[in-house]
Amino acid sequence: MRLVTYTLGSEAPRLGVHVDDARVADLGVLAERSRTPLPADLLSLIREGAQALEQARRLIARGPSDLPPEAVHPLRDVTLLAPFRPGKIIGVGLNYVEHVEESSRSLDTDKERPRRPVLFSKPGTAVTGPGQPILHNGDLTQQLDWECELAVVIGRPAFRVSEDDAYEHIFGYSVVNDISARDQRRSGQWFFSKGQDSYAPFGPVVVTADAIPDPMALDLHLSVNGVTKQKSNTRHMLFPIARLIADISSGMTLEPGDVIATGSPSGVGAGMVPPEFLTPGDTVEATVEAIGTLRNPVVDAR
Numbered sequence: 001m002r003l004v005t006y007t008l009g010s011e012a013p014r015l016g017v018h019v020d021d022a023r024v025a026d027l028g029v030l031a032e033r034s035r036t037p038l039p040a041d042l043l044s045l046i047r048e049g050a051q052a053l054e055q056a057r058r059l060i061a062r063g064p065s066d067l068p069p070e071a072v073h074p075l076r077d078v079t080l081l082a083p084f085r086p087g088k089i090i091g092v093g094l095n096y097v098e099h100v101e102e103s104s105r106s107l108d109t110d111k112e113r114p115r116r117p118v119l120f121s122k123p124g125t126a127v128t129g130p131g132q133p134i135l136h137n138g139d140l141t142q143q144l145d146w147e148c149e150l151a152v153v154i155g156r157p158a159f160r161v162s163e164d165d166a167y168e169h170i171f172g173y174s175v176v177n178d179i180s181a182r183d184q185r186r187s188g189q190w191f192f193s194k195g196q197d198s199y200a201p202f203g204p205v206v207v208t209a210d211a212i213p214d215p216m217a218l219d220l221h222l223s224v225n226g227v228t229k230q231k232s233n234t235r236h237m238l239f240p241i242a243r244l245i246a247d248i249s250s251g252m253t254l255e256p257g258d259v260i261a262t263g264s265p266s267g268v269g270a271g272m273v274p275p276e277f278l279t280p281g282d283t284v285e286a287t288v289e290a291i292g293t294l295r296n297p298v299v300d301a302r
Contacts, residue, residue: 006078019064029071030059043084082129086259093118095263126200135198135301141181144278147264148222148286151176158254166245176261177201219289232265
């Protein structure tokens, strides 16, 4: 399933599912009509677990043509939001081999491949949705950069999980654009550089794990103003998804609704010759195969 959070006009956010490329079905309306208990938002659905997800599947099992008209909306009529605000956003740095090289050249990081995943965090306040602005505050940065990443959404608590069991704890997948103010790294610490408001565009959908049988074989693509900047595939990760979950959960509980941003391939602005950075008026599009495109404008925040 392709789950979304959306608004219709001035209504409150709703939980929906893509029934095809052009329409969204409202799970709340379907649940009410069938008298099926169902969480009202995506984060609650994730935290409720497998039974709630199965209930959602049953609600749309009849197919688009059999759904009540009042529960189905054309995509063009709705506004997609960030799917939810994660409890934790755990970023992974230097997780593609070519990005290790370009970062050592342009960002003064170690030129040797890391032996363990390089981890950092983004706060929930950094999350913004599809179509929402990335804020460029010229008083804080002149080096606003992009990073297209596959997002892993945790569905079951994970603590000291083995690589063999890691996929059992995944709810689904989405897209994160790991926005970074390269000139706000502080003594090697990345939190402010990567954690400012709007620095975690997230969405446009969460695709459940069963719909992506091999997340380690997905094409990644990012463009700025229609010009390709990043193009790679998740198979080039230095530390694959199972290793990331095992490593993070070795000392930290991953909870339902947590998100792992699994790292960016080469092609970031800081690595260009000469360097290129985002400015107000730009539009960034981050795409992950089988999930979709996350599109965001850059606006002046001052």
